[in-house]
Amino acid sequence: MPLSRAGQPQGLLPWMLPSLCAALSAVMLLILSGLFFAFPCRWLVQNGEWVYPVILGPLFVLTFCCLIALNGSDPGTLHQGSNELDPMMMPVVWVNHRAFHLQWCPKCRFHRPPRTHHCPRCNICVEDFDHHSRWVNNCVGHRNYRLYLLLVLSLCLYTLAVLVACVTVLVRTTHLPYGLDKIITIGVAVPAAGFLVPLFVLLLIKAWSVSKAERSHEGKYQYLYVKNPFDLGCARNWCFTIFAPRGPKYMAEAVGLQRAVGPDWVPMQTLHCSTGPSGPVFQPSPGQGLAPTPKLRVSTHRDGLPQGVEILQISRRQL
Numbered sequence: 001m002p003l004s005r006a007g008q009p010q011g012l013l014p015w016m017l018p019s020l021c022a023a024l025s026a027v028m029l030l031i032l033s034g035l036f037f038a039f040p041c042r043w044l045v046q047n048g049e050w051v052y053p054v055i056l057g058p059l060f061v062l063t064f065c066c067l068i069a070l071n072g073s074d075p076g077t078l079h080q081g082s083n084e085l086d087p088m089m090m091p092v093v094w095v096n097h098r099a100f101h102l103q104w105c106p107k108c109r110f111h112r113p114p115r116t117h118h119c120p121r122c123n124i125c126v127e128d129f130d131h132h133s134r135w136v137n138n139c140v141g142h143r144n145y146r147l148y149l150l151l152v153l154s155l156c157l158y159t160l161a162v163l164v165a166c167v168t169v170l171v172r173t174t175h176l177p178y179g180l181d182k183i184i185t186i187g188v189a190v191p192a193a194g195f196l197v198p199l200f201v202l203l204l205i206k207a208w209s210v211s212k213a214e215r216s217h218e219g220k221y222q223y224l225y226v227k228n229p230f231d232l233g234c235a236r237n238w239c240f241t242i243f244a245p246r247g248p249k250y251m252a253e254a255v256g257l258q259r260a261v262g263p264d265w266v267p268m269q270t271l272h273c274s275t276g277p278s279g280p281v282f283q284p285s286p287g288q289g290l291a292p293t294p295k296l297r298v299s300t301h302r303d304g305l306p307q308g309v310e311i312l313q314i315s316r317r318q319l
Contacts, residue, residue, distance in 0.1 A: 022137035039184040059158040066151040075141035076127035131216040163192040
């Protein structure tokens with residue numbers, strides 16, 4: 001029986017339902033693909049149309065492998081912090097000369113790094129969290145976001161190719177009476193057409209999100225009146241999403257954000273960051289009780305924060 005993060009056993013039903021939903025998506029893909037290759041695709045091959053299995057075979061393998069890999073992938077899990085950490089401390093990160101405080105996660109017991117969110121279904125904090133997908137029973141985050149994009153793209157192309165192949169069979173067999181091949185072809189074409197529309201819409205939404213450097217859980221009104229600090233431009237956003245290194249897995253007991261990162265201190269006015277917030281905007285002013293010349297500790301490695309993020313530890317008691 002699975003255990004919660006507190007070490008207490010969870011019920012069997014809450015654990016089985018998401019797994020059944022993920023298994024259903026894989027079974028549906030296998031059944032529809034099996035019917036397609038056994039009937040419409042076989043008819044096309046018998047009539048000299050070899051281009052369909054040549055294209056659809058690798059697309060099916062790619063789609064199924066992406067689905068299974070995404071199901072068991074690490075989305076960028078940040079493991080629990082130490083009980084000695086002080087929730088009253090408020091780390092502040094600066095992004096493009098804007099200050100954001102890192103939210104305290106009471107369940108994981110650490111200050112969440114930028115764009116980290118606690119998934120209530122998985123009960124974990126995920127770095128660069130986008131959303132929780134029930135169809136793969138996993139979160140989509142920093143470490144598997146590009147795999148999710150590849151799955152959506154390959155599934156959309158595969159569904160479109162299956163629909164085109166089925167329509168080709170139906171058009172070329174209009175003069176023939178209804179038989180098993182034609183009935184199965186219609187039975188495959190109808191769900192393929194039904195799945196293609198939402199898949200294509202999802203692909204467009206994710207392409208727009210990548211172009212604007214946005215995430216699904218943040219909400220459409222978060223950057224309505226201010227510029228998105230994550231946005232580096234359309235081309236750079238795509239390059240960063242596809243080619244940027246994923247970084248190490250966070251397997252330590254405490255998140256690296258809480259570790260000492262070096263003795264160097266720099267003035268606040270020299271700040272420059274390339275990442276964004278994980279919490280509400282915090283704009284300090286001289287009248288808020290802060291020290292007149294606060295100093296920042298600069299992170300020079302990726303132990304909890306991306307390179308270049310500056311952190312200022314401010315106690316909530318000082319505010």
